[in-house]
Amino acid sequence: MRSVIDILDLSKTEIDELIAVAEDIIKNPAKYSEKCRGKKLATLFFEPSTRTRLSFESAMYELGGNVIGFSSAQTSSASKGESVADTAKVISCYADIIAMRHPKEGAPYVASKNASIPVINAGDGGHNHPTQTLADLLTIKREKGTLNGYTIGFCGDLKFGRTVHSLISALSRYENINVVLISPDELKLPDYIKKGVLDKNGMPYTETTDLESVIPTLDVLYMTRVQGERFFSEEEYLRLRDSYILTPEKLENAKSDLAILHPLPRVNEISVKIDNDKRACYFKQVLNGKYMRMALILKLLKEAGSI
Numbered sequence: 001m002r003s004v005i006d007i008l009d010l011s012k013t014e015i016d017e018l019i020a021v022a023e024d025i026i027k028n029p030a031k032y033s034e035k036c037r038g039k040k041l042a043t044l045f046f047e048p049s050t051r052t053r054l055s056f057e058s059a060m061y062e063l064g065g066n067v068i069g070f071s072s073a074q075t076s077s078a079s080k081g082e083s084v085a086d087t088a089k090v091i092s093c094y095a096d097i098i099a100m101r102h103p104k105e106g107a108p109y110v111a112s113k114n115a116s117i118p119v120i121n122a123g124d125g126g127h128n129h130p131t132q133t134l135a136d137l138l139t140i141k142r143e144k145g146t147l148n149g150y151t152i153g154f155c156g157d158l159k160f161g162r163t164v165h166s167l168i169s170a171l172s173r174y175e176n177i178n179v180v181l182i183s184p185d186e187l188k189l190p191d192y193i194k195k196g197v198l199d200k201n202g203m204p205y206t207e208t209t210d211l212e213s214v215i216p217t218l219d220v221l222y223m224t225r226v227q228g229e230r231f232f233s234e235e236e237y238l239r240l241r242d243s244y245i246l247t248p249e250k251l252e253n254a255k256s257d258l259a260i261l262h263p264l265p266r267v268n269e270i271s272v273k274i275d276n277d278k279r280a281c282y283f284k285q286v287l288n289g290k291y292m293r294m295a296l297i298l299k300l301l302k303e304a305g306s307i
């Protein structure tokens with residue numbers, strides 16, 4: 001059974017096809033409004049979420065399907081000690097496809113090995129978040145016109161930020177991408193990604209702690225929240241959480257066609273004064289996420305033979 005746990009479970013051709021389907025959904029939503037009639041998506045969220053869960057749910061409704069699920073571990077049998085493997089087997093009796101978020105890295109993978117329906121990873125710990133990456137890729141494509149040949153800065157919590165890890169992996173499939181890693185020393189991109197993705201694919205990158213000095217070189221700026229829930233020490237979180245705050249002053253020397261992305265939720269990283277700047281793309285990114293999830297649900301249900 002085909003599941004998507006890591007963004008690299010999808011080939012570059014498949015990602016490009018998903019983008020094409022999402023663009024067609026944007027143009028012709030009515031064509032898709034009955035495609036999943038009678039099918040059920042189960043959203044199994046063991047960790048808080050606003051966007052991702054509601055995005056999956058609205059994606060399924062817009063395909064004409066239905067949704068069941070839970071939005072916290074406390075309201076599921078996990079609180080009674082049920083394993084992820086058993087939950088996956090049980091939900092396979094009720095639904096046609098699962099979207100799962102879990103605080104433990106690898107939990108959606110375990111679910112996919114035990115489910116008899118496709119499983120989509122909706123974020124596992126500090127590891128991966130493939131559908132956010134699909135949203136990010138569609139946003140870059142629509143804003144810049146291409147997924148090749150630009151300089152992208154990742155700023156903030158590059159250590160625990162799963163959206164950053166997934167997006168860097170996906171970008172390794174495209175051409176001529178320069179990566180600028182902007183973070184405090186304590187929150188640098190893990191070595192396994194630097195060596196296993198950037199070095200392995202010959203992707204040029206630089207590391208800095210200074211956002212202002214690199215802003216003029218960027219075509220895309222991917223801001224992130226410091227992931228307080230993954231810190232061992234509250235004190236360290238409080239010290240690092242406001243490391244970067246993007247303000248209109250800091251954008252003075254930025255390119256006029258810079259695209260500013262953020263997976264959201266935003267805490268303090270981007271001043272609300274930037275929201276009306278034409279370079280701010282983070283709310284468009286939310287909408288793009290819904291279209292890409294629609295495209296992915298369709299693909300996996302088709303491959304599973306259920307539609």
Ligand code: NCD
Nearest residue numbers: 051052123163225263264265
């Ligand atoms: C992200 C996540 O859950 O990793 N949120 C999201 O799904 N859009 C980013 C975050 O929580 O900081």
